Amino acid sequence: MAAYSVRGVHGQTVRLLGERVLSGRIGEGATIDLAELSEELGLSLTAIREAIKVLAAKGLVGSRQKKGTFVRPRRDWNLLDPDVVRWQIAAGAGDVFFRDLAELRDALEPSAALLAARRRTDADVAELRAALVDIDDTAGGQTAEEAEAAAQADLRWHRALLAATHNELYARTDVFFAAGLSERDRLVHGGVHRDPVPSHARVTEAVAAGDPLAAEAAMHALLAQAREDLSRITENPVPDDDPERPQ
Template identity: 45%
Template structure:
């Protein structure tokens, strides 16, 4: 679960979470020392550690105190943990991992969406596509609209397990899209998304899967141009 990044609580969670993921914090943590470092009360420190514990990053035990948990215990699908990991690993690794996950997930999602979409799903996807067109000049808003389209496509698959992966797609896309959309509108971007939606609307699974693979191929070209 994500958390509000504003306020002293959010600032402590954000900085400490990034440090843990980057390996700058390990072993036992000193709550008193953390309070002094961030110049916050022990109440704020405790609440921040509770938030990080919910993400699997830290734990507290009697006689052992508070400590950073091994990487294998982290909630790797948590949106914030994903975001911190991508920031720590760097753009090239993040883009590669995202491309691999998208290639495995989104064509299958598009195929299922073409078979199972409801009128409400189609309306939501159309609205996201319209928002993308209307915000082409605003990278931040355009990113949000693009993410919404891809999330809604997985929702339209009506497969609960596949829908869970939208957390991964959305978190990674946010980091990726801020890089890509900052370069301005790209030729073919709207057309590839429209082709996916048109195939889903027609109830054509093969065409929807192919259109999504074409979209991902274009996304790869966009990333290569960074």
């Protein structure tokens, strides 16, 4: 499911409703009165229904005869969807989400680095180094566009590392953390953080050298730096000035 821009009325409405669900303001099992929302937000029923369709595609809401539109149980939500990740953070669940993400990465990426060092090909090393160049080129930017570019460069590198394991299931695990990693990177790269190039370069060169234990250790160090950078940002958050009501 594609991410929705908050710049348009439709995108803002989707975001507003998504954040209400993720925050628990509209609780699991609760019925959503579309006519009441239409009046509250000053939008047509058609606009509200279009927004609801997006939430339904992400597993957040459902509908049935006599019950109408309702919030589905959390177990049905697509918590890996990029928008849902963003709404969780905006709804105040960022600490728990990023803790879960860090634990997942701790379990996955050091072993991926170890396997990559054992199995990498020349093409794998070339892709890791090319992604590292992208990280270097985009590091240090402060604007939203620069932070987005940095996030995409970082994601390219992590996907290259997973691919270098030559384990198809490892390579597909990017679905578990890609959205969260991108959102974490947008936050970190939009603030003060340590240069990400040296930590990524140490993993890259250990993989290139075919040194599994060095690659594993370097990835542990990279993840420790990632936790420190995120803690620095989340302890001094930038306020979100977006009004709730779509304009």
